[in-house]
Structure formats: structure tokens, C-alpha cells
Amino acid sequence: MKIKLYGVRGSLAAPLTNQAYSEKIREIVERCIDSHITSQDQLDDFINKLPDHLKYTVGGDTTCITVTSDAGHVYMVDCGTGGRVAGDELIRTEFGKGKGVLDLFFTHTHWDHIAGLPFFKPVYVPGNLINFRSPYEDLEARMIYQQVKEFFPMPFHGTASTKKFHHLQKDEVIEFEDGMKVSFHPLKHPGGSYAYKFEEKGKKFIFATDAEFTGDDLDMIRNMSQFFGGVDVLVLDSQYTLDESFAKFDWGHTSYTMAVNCATIWGIKKLVMTHHEPAYNDRKVFDILDEVIEHKRHLGGAPLELILAREGMVLDL
Numbered sequence: 001m002k003i004k005l006y007g008v009r010g011s012l013a014a015p016l017t018n019q020a021y022s023e024k025i026r027e028i029v030e031r032c033i034d035s036h037i038t039s040q041d042q043l044d045d046f047i048n049k050l051p052d053h054l055k056y057t058v059g060g061d062t063t064c065i066t067v068t069s070d071a072g073h074v075y076m077v078d079c080g081t082g083g084r085v086a087g088d089e090l091i092r093t094e095f096g097k098g099k100g101v102l103d104l105f106f107t108h109t110h111w112d113h114i115a116g117l118p119f120f121k122p123v124y125v126p127g128n129l130i131n132f133r134s135p136y137e138d139l140e141a142r143m144i145y146q147q148v149k150e151f152f153p154m155p156f157h158g159t160a161s162t163k164k165f166h167h168l169q170k171d172e173v174i175e176f177e178d179g180m181k182v183s184f185h186p187l188k189h190p191g192g193s194y195a196y197k198f199e200e201k202g203k204k205f206i207f208a209t210d211a212e213f214t215g216d217d218l219d220m221i222r223n224m225s226q227f228f229g230g231v232d233v234l235v236l237d238s239q240y241t242l243d244e245s246f247a248k249f250d251w252g253h254t255s256y257t258m259a260v261n262c263a264t265i266w267g268i269k270k271l272v273m274t275h276h277e278p279a280y281n282d283r284k285v286f287d288i289l290d291e292v293i294e295h296k297r298h299l300g301g302a303p304l305e306l307i308l309a310r311e312g313m314v315l316d317l
Ligand SMILES: [Zn+2]
Pocket: 010, 011, 063, 110, 112, 113, 210, 275
């Protein structure tokens, strides 16, 4: 399966500001002055060796990911503002011809996980089938409510695609025709949230945001090993620094260090940290990555790969 991250910002979209952009340019030019670049190869090498906070931006769009099975079927989890970009890509495939079928799962319906849906072009194309899947019995009502005329000009059912709602039952495991198996697990978050596990040909991927794990939850974390244990790739809520997580106790999100603790307990192979705090700039987010690599070393060097989620990232497994 192939996973693509379209939105990794938490809570609220946070585009790169002009000030942050100017700071990046200044830092890059200062490094460039001493490097005496005289060829294209040297320029490529210079860019490749830039620190991550200058080479990349983690991006400003909120949660949306796609999972594409080996057979080519597209699954999506959440439709935050990153859903606009995902839709623009999908519209260039069978979804542009009204022949697309999308299985769209929702972790929950906080704004940052649904706000991209009115801007998701495939829902406007007649002939496309969108299967809305979640454990929320009233998901359709929530989608309709987001697009009442006081909030958006086009009502949800005014869009031309066919929409079907599938209410997932407790402990249900969906087995799709292409061999993909999807299961889900509740997470601690105000108003509730669910993690989704995708399994194909022995490979396991879990997407788990929004979720709050703290030092008080160690028993709960261990009890979740049956669902989370031994997964190849886990994309997990890691919104805050440890200090900020104490100040924002009960806000429903996890610190980077606690995310590493969870991944270590569950024996995860690759942890992808997501739902970045909108107030953190690229420099701060990438500095945090350095800190958690150090934290992992203190935990005893479990064979855990740590990655910072950034917009447009593709993970193959
Ligand atoms: Zn969120």
C-alpha cells in the first residue's frame, strides 16, 4: 500500500507566513555566501545538505491522508484543508470522469478534519461514489450541518456525486474486495476520535489522531497493544512539546516524547509524528525532532524509526 499525507497541521490551518519565508531566505543566503558555488551540481549538493527546516516546510494544511492499495483503490482518512489538494489530484484520475469510488473514513468531525470537504472536487462530479465510513451514527447530519447556507453556499446534498453512509459497528473489521482490511479503535479525545488500521499482504499501517496519551495513561497504553502492536507504520498525534502538554492537559493531544514512549511500548517500526501545533514554525518543529531522537536514545535505542510528517510525504509499505 502507498500512504500520502496531504495535511499534517493540527487544529487550524497555518500557512507559511511572509516573515517565516523571509527568515528562511536570509538563512539560506547566509550559508550560500561562504559556499562558492560555481556549478549546477554544487548547487544541488548545497540544497541537499541544507538542514530540514530550510529544505522543507511541514506545511499548513490540516489532516487528510490517502491510502492506495496495491490494486490501486483509494481510501482516504479525514478531509481537513489538505483534502482540497487531494481532490485536485484525484480529479485527474477516474474521479474527473465520474467513475471514481472513494472510501472515506473519519476519525471525528472537529473542523480541522472536515473543513476541506466543501472544496473536495470529486464530490461535485456526477457518477462518483463516495462511501462515508465512521462509527458515528449521525455522520450524515454532521456533514449536512457543515454546509447549511449560513456557513457555505452549496448544501452537502446539492453536490452531484452519490454519497452512501456506512455506520461502523463496534469491533467491526471491513474486508474490501481488493484484499484491504480496515479496523478501528477509540482514542481519548474531547468528543471522541478513532484510529484506523489498514492491513494488506501482511503489512500494517495505523493512522491515529487526535489522541491524548499522558504519563497517567500507561496502563491504557499497554492495554491497547492488541490493536497497535507490531505495526509497520504508525502516524500518531504528536502536537506538543512535553512542557506545553502539561499546560494543555485534557486538550486531547499528545506530546512528541509521549508519542515515542507509546511507539516503543507497542513495538512500532516507523513512527510518523503529525498534527503539528499551528503556533510552531518549521524551525521549532524540526528542532523537536532532534529532541525526540535524543529521547529515544535515552529509552534504550529500540529499533524505531522516527519521522516528522510533512505535506506531500509518501510512505510505501
Ligand atoms: Zn485535529
